[in-house]
Amino acid sequence: MALFLTFFWGLLFSIGLSVSGMTQPTKVVGFLNFLGDWDPSLMFVMGGAVTTYFIISRIALKRSKPIASGSFQLPTRRDIDGRLVIGAAIFGAGWGLGGFCPGPALASLVTLDSNMIIFVMSMSVGMYIYGTLEARRAHDPDGGAGACETLASASTQDVGASAVAGVFADNVTPLSAAHRSDRRLPNDRRLPNVAWDANLKPAA
Template structure:
């Protein structure tokens, strides 16, 4: 049952990204371009996602265990540290340059466009490079949330 729920959640997520326009780089860059011809429509996508998360989070925190069994995996850290800031900046830089972030890029693979395929391949290389760097550098005791950025 858990696998079916994950599959259905993935379909709902992909449909939401596609319907909202998050898989269209020009729509995303239009939203991020606040100094030019700004398109605020994706703010509603973010607001909807945030509200859905908040409702789900409150529901989760009231339960003793997940509906489908197992244990909850909840964040243990709430601090804003250097790896979070650096990672956020790199994520934003990549998103702003090409108009894709990981979820929408994976959904957009079905288009078969060369630019999407190249982006997803480069994203995979970046993820692999992170794994290599993470094993070579000291990690903070945060359960694997990131590498320590040297001072």
């Protein structure tokens, strides 16, 4: 039942992408290149999506747990680090160049258009390479402090924007700092980071 629902959200998501015009790179590039024949449609897509999410997520997060699963699995980080900014910059460059982001690209795969297939394959290679490097760095002590982050992130980054910070924790269930750190279960990278550093430093 839960899987069926997840399938349904994917379906609805992709219908939304298509209705809104996001499966047409022309419209994405037409928005991003505001010096050309500007197409502001993407602003309306974001406006509709963000407003809907903003309102309903407030209600959803008042619940103690989701309707069809045991707990909310939300990103808790709040710090802005280099990886976030550089990653977003690289992502944006690819998005502006190809007019595709991951959702529309996957939804468009069924057209069997060669551009869509090549894009999804390249994107998968990029993601796979990144994931493999991450896993390797996580197990390689020589990778230094940066590598430590990945211990936990490998398992949690997959929530999508695992980067997203804890508005949830602040607005919905105010907690003391100590209590909050207890709640940083697998989602938080900083906890293992500290332990890992502590183990490594004496050796160095």
